[in-house]
Structures are given as structure tokens and as C-alpha cells.
Amino acid sequence: MPYKEGPLSGAAPYHFFGKKVFRVGGHRGQETWSKEDICAHLGDDYDRFLGAVVPPIFQNSLFTRKTVNHGYTYTRVTNPTTEIAEKKIAALEEGEEAKCFASGMAAITSALLHALEQGSHVICPKSVYTPTRGFLETYLTRFGVEATFVESESVEAFEREIRPNTKVIFLESPVSNLFSLQDLGELSRLARAHNITTIIDNTWATPMYQNPIRFGIDLVVHSASKYLGGHSDIVGGVVIGRKETMTEMMHRERGMLGGIMDPHQSWLLLRGLRTLPIRMRQHQENGMKVAKFLEEHPAVERVYYPGLPSHPQYELGRKQMTGYSGLMSFVPKGNDEQIWAFIKSLRFFEEGPSWGGFESLINSPGIGISEESSGRTGIPSGLVRISIGLEQVDSLIDDLDRGLRSMKV
Numbered sequence: 001m002p003y004k005e006g007p008l009s010g011a012a013p014y015h016f017f018g019k020k021v022f023r024v025g026g027h028r029g030q031e032t033w034s035k036e037d038i039c040a041h042l043g044d045d046y047d048r049f050l051g052a053v054v055p056p057i058f059q060n061s062l063f064t065r066k067t068v069n070h071g072y073t074y075t076r077v078t079n080p081t082t083e084i085a086e087k088k089i090a091a092l093e094e095g096e097e098a099k100c101f102a103s104g105m106a107a108i109t110s111a112l113l114h115a116l117e118q119g120s121h122v123i124c125p126k127s128v129y130t131p132t133r134g135f136l137e138t139y140l141t142r143f144g145v146e147a148t149f150v151e152s153e154s155v156e157a158f159e160r161e162i163r164p165n166t167k168v169i170f171l172e173s174p175v176s177n178l179f180s181l182q183d184l185g186e187l188s189r190l191a192r193a194h195n196i197t198t199i200i201d202n203t204w205a206t207p208m209y210q211n212p213i214r215f216g217i218d219l220v221v222h223s224a225s226k227y228l229g230g231h232s233d234i235v236g237g238v239v240i241g242r243k244e245t246m247t248e249m250m251h252r253e254r255g256m257l258g259g260i261m262d263p264h265q266s267w268l269l270l271r272g273l274r275t276l277p278i279r280m281r282q283h284q285e286n287g288m289k290v291a292k293f294l295e296e297h298p299a300v301e302r303v304y305y306p307g308l309p310s311h312p313q314y315e316l317g318r319k320q321m322t323g324y325s326g327l328m329s330f331v332p333k334g335n336d337e338q339i340w341a342f343i344k345s346l347r348f349f350e351e352g353p354s355w356g357g358f359e360s361l362i363n364s365p366g367i368g369i370s371e372e373s374s375g376r377t378g379i380p381s382g383l384v385r386i387s388i389g390l391e392q393v394d395s396l397i398d399d400l401d402r403g404l405r406s407m408k409v
């Protein structure tokens with residue numbers, strides 16, 4: 001359902017240098033917003049910001065209130081620059097409200113802490129992002145919280161593990177190393193029947209290509225350090241959910257733990273968001289071409305990318321996603337030493353663990369992995385992960401081809 005400017009947000013009065021001002025409608029009276037329009041213009045509010053085409057950075061900690069109470073107090077609670085980013089992301093995700101955090105991990109841990117209490121139980125896919133697993137597996141156990149890690153593909157695996165004290169099903173679909181999916185509709189139905197909160201890490205698909213709230217998921221989290229920012233120049237996170245939940249989270253987890261996004265970060269996030277639709281289209285186009293190339297390469301054992309029709313959950317992906325981003329993994333034929341030499345030989349792919357930026361990257365979660373760790377997480381030996389950037393795709397394919405051929409397997 002496309003975002004619609006609600007009567008309250010459109011017509012609410014605000015104060016400008018002490019004068020009460022009303023603004024009706026959205027950008028130039030627009031009522032229904034496409035994702036492209038949201039990214040470009042939602043929250044612009046030219047009148048409020050002296051006609052500035054780019055809103056300013058409110059780089060201040062305190063808001064004074066002697067003459068006008070405009071609703072702001074302190075930047076640890078909320079900030080006008082951050083609020084514009086939140087308005088855009090909530091609309092993109094078709095959620096009621098969004099809150100920005102200092103990092104993706106601040107968003108994930110806050111969402112989990114919000115939904116959990118002492119003695120709760122969590123169910124989560126076994127290949128989930130490693131620090132998320134670490135938080136569930138080592139940190140939260142100090143407060144009596146238990147976590148069970150399951151095969152991501154199977155709804156029954158989640159169902160089997162439900163206990164009376166299960167409070168959260170935490171999803172990451174696709175998981176960002178093996179790109180297996182979880183069935184969002186089925187799992188949210190299952191969770192609702194047991195009064196369990198569902199949280200999803202939606203960083204891979206971005207709100208451009210997957211809107212989990214449509215499928216009944218309660219809370220959506222993002223690392224904004226990836227595609228939302230898109231320029232590898234910020235670390236940030238977002239949680240999206242119902243208004244009441246998000247207001248509570250703003251005062252409790254964000255306000256008390258203090259992990260809000262800072263205004264300059266928010267301003268850079270806004271700059272990234274303006275080009276999100278066009279960047280994602282290019283990441284998708286480049287990603288698909290690279291995935292198809294790798295799938296046919298004689299030096300490649302297996303490719304993990306949900307956009308390939310050969311992906312075992314391709315049909316589920318088409319049901320719940322409208323597109324694909326540019327992060328994928330594959331297992332080259334060859335031993336660890338050969339694979340490492342291949343990585344080092346690449347010209348366009350710097351080695352590094354992050355992803356979702358303009359630049360192509362490669363890293364190697366499966367090189368040197370122990371049998372125990374491989375069994376626990378499902379990551380096979382030799383797995384390499386690549387983030388396909390915005391370079392000319394033929395340059396990337398030539399680079400990978402030359403590197404793979406030099407392995408002589």
C-alpha cells in the first residue's frame with residue numbers, strides 16, 4: 001500500500017520563529033507517495049527551513065523552551081534532522097513510526113531488549129548475523145534469556161521450538177551469508193497464534209524490495225550503514241513498528257541506553273536515501289549479472305543468491321520480495337590458499353566485511369572455518385561473500401573471471 005499523507009501529519013501546526021504556521025498536504029499538496037517520491041521529498045518542509053532544498057543539520061544537544069514549546073528537548077531523545085530520516089524510512093517500510101539508532105547493532109539490541117524480559121526465550125535462524133547471534137547466545141544469557149537457533153528454511157523448525165516462555169522470533173531474511181529465506185507470512189501467523197513478537201533484520205532487501213510489515217511482522221530493523229546510507233560513510237540503524245511501541249522504545253531503550261543516531265549521521269543518511277531507489281536498481285542489475293556469470297563459471301562450485309531461479313527458495317523470494325540487492329556468496333573450487341590468492345588478485349574488490357556501499361567488496365567467512373563453527377552456523381568451508389557495487393559491471397565480471405581462471409582448478 002503506497003504511503004498516504006495522513007490528515008494529522010499534513011495539517012499539524014508548527015511554530016516558526018514564534019509564529020503559528022499550518023501546512024496542508026504533502027509535497028506541493030501531494031497525497032499519495034511512491035517510494036521514489038518519499039526518498040526525494042517526504043519531510044522536506046521548505047517553509048519550515050527557510051526554503052532550503054536540503055534540510056539543515058540541527059547540530060545541537062539542547063532545545064530551549066522559554067518562548068515556544070515546539071516539542072523538542074534534548075538530542076538524545078529526538079532531533080528534527082533525525083526525524084526527517086525517520087519519517088522517510090517509516091513511510092518506505094509502510095510502518096507507523098521509525099526511530100534511528102547509532103548503529104544497526106544498537107537498533108537490533110534495542111528491539112530485542114524491548115520485547116524480552118528476564119527468563120524469555122528467543123528463536124532465531126542459525127546463520128543470523130554473527131553479532132546478533134553473539135548478543136542472544138552470550139550476552140542475554142546473563143539475564144536468564146535463552147535462545148534456540150534453527151534451520152532458517154523450515155517453518156516447522158520454528159514451530160517445534162516454541163515454548164511457553166518464547167517471547168521473540170527473530171528473523172533475517174535473506175540471511176546475509178547464505179541467503180536462505182524465512183517465510184514471513186507463515187511465521188508471523190504462527191507467532192501471533194502464540195503471542196510472540198516477530199522482529200526481522202531487513203538490511204539485505206532494503207525497504208525498496210521487501211516490506212515485512214505487510215506480512216504481519218511486528219518490528220523491522222535495518223543497519224543503515226549498508227544500502228540505506230549507501231556511501232560507506234556512516235554507521236547507523238533503524239527500527240520501524242507501531243507508534244505506541246516506537247514511542248516506548250524511544251523513551252526506554254533509545255533514551256536510557258542512549259544509542260540515538262547523531263544529527264550529522266542523520267543528515268548523511270538523508271543524503272543517501274535520496275538516491276536509494278536508483279542505487280538499488282543498479283545494485284540489482286549488476287548483482288544479477290554477476291550471479292549468473294558465477295553460476296556458469298567452471299571454477300565455481302556453488303552460488304548463493306536468491307535472485308537466481310536455481311535458488312531452492314526462489315518462489316518464496318518472489319512471493320515476499322519485489323527485487324534483489326547486490327550481496328551474494330559463492331564457493332570457488334580450490335583450497336583455502338588458492339581462494340585467498342584469488343581474493344588478493346582482484347583489482348576492483350577490496351577485502352572487507354561490510355557491504356551495501358557504492359564500492360565492490362569481498363570477504364571470506366568460509367576460509368579457515370572450523371568444522372564446529374561450520375556445523376553451528378551452516379557456513380561451508382571456502383565460502384566467499386561479495387558485495388556488488390556501482391562500478392561498470394563488465395569490469396567486475398572481467399576482474400572475477402581473471403582471478404578465478406588464475407586459480408587453475
Ligand SMILES: Cc1ncc(COP(=O)(O)O)c(C=O)c1O
Nearest residue numbers: 103104105129176203223225236
Ligand atoms: C545483516 C546485518 N545486520 C546488522 C548489521 C549491523 O549493523 P551495524 O554495523 O550498522 O551495527 C550488519 C553489519 O554488518 C549486518 O550485516
